[in-house]
Amino acid sequence: MRYAMAVDTRKCVGCSDCVVACQTENKVPIGYCRDWIVEVNDGTYPQLEMEIRSERCNHCSNAPCVRCCPTGASHIIKGGIVLVNSVKCIGCGACIASCPYDARYPHPGGYVDKCTFCNHRLEKGMKPACVEVCPTKCLYFGDLDDPGSEVSVILKKRKWKTLIPEAGTRPELYFLV
Numbered sequence: 001m002r003y004a005m006a007v008d009t010r011k012c013v014g015c016s017d018c019v020v021a022c023q024t025e026n027k028v029p030i031g032y033c034r035d036w037i038v039e040v041n042d043g044t045y046p047q048l049e050m051e052i053r054s055e056r057c058n059h060c061s062n063a064p065c066v067r068c069c070p071t072g073a074s075h076i077i078k079g080g081i082v083l084v085n086s087v088k089c090i091g092c093g094a095c096i097a098s099c100p101y102d103a104r105y106p107h108p109g110g111y112v113d114k115c116t117f118c119n120h121r122l123e124k125g126m127k128p129a130c131v132e133v134c135p136t137k138c139l140y141f142g143d144l145d146d147p148g149s150e151v152s153v154i155l156k157k158r159k160w161k162t163l164i165p166e167a168g169t170r171p172e173l174y175f176l177v
Contacts, residue, residue, distance in 0.1 A: 002144040004172040011138035018130035025129035034115040056115035057103040058171030065095035086111040
């Protein structure tokens with residue numbers, strides 16, 4: 001089992017419903033977020049292109065945040081989900097510095113926090129909160145090892161990219177182009 005998410009950059013309108021759903025579902029403190037919206041403009045007038053992306057932890061298969069954690073608080077569980085054990089975390093920030101996606105933040109409680117793909121929901125057979133709430137249905141989630149899963153099907157049909165592939169992290173967050 002390998003969980004992954006795909007974001008359709010043609011359908012995302014940057015409404016931030018995913019951000020609010022995550023903050024609410026995971027009780028993220030005000031002023032912090034586990035996912036966010038990015039707008040990228042490319043080209044020169046009149047040949048301009050804009051891409052809107054819902055970004056979060058990439059749940060990398062080769063996660064530098066896990067390798068550099070001195071306490072083992074950052075770890076990978078079944079399905080390839082990268083988690084932080086808040087009890088083991090000393091808040092040193094090594095994982096924040098090592099993440100090329102800026103996907104972690106220092107929680108006011110003294111530990112580092114990040115997207116968990118709503119693992120607590122997955123354990124109950126539910127989708128991540130961000131996926132369920134998206135009004136444009138631009139977020140796809142599932143098991144890459146299941147050829148019939150929503151994410152596997154869409155990645156076979158569409159062109160996609162990952163962010164910073166040269167980092168060698170093997171991310172499991174895909175952007176449909």
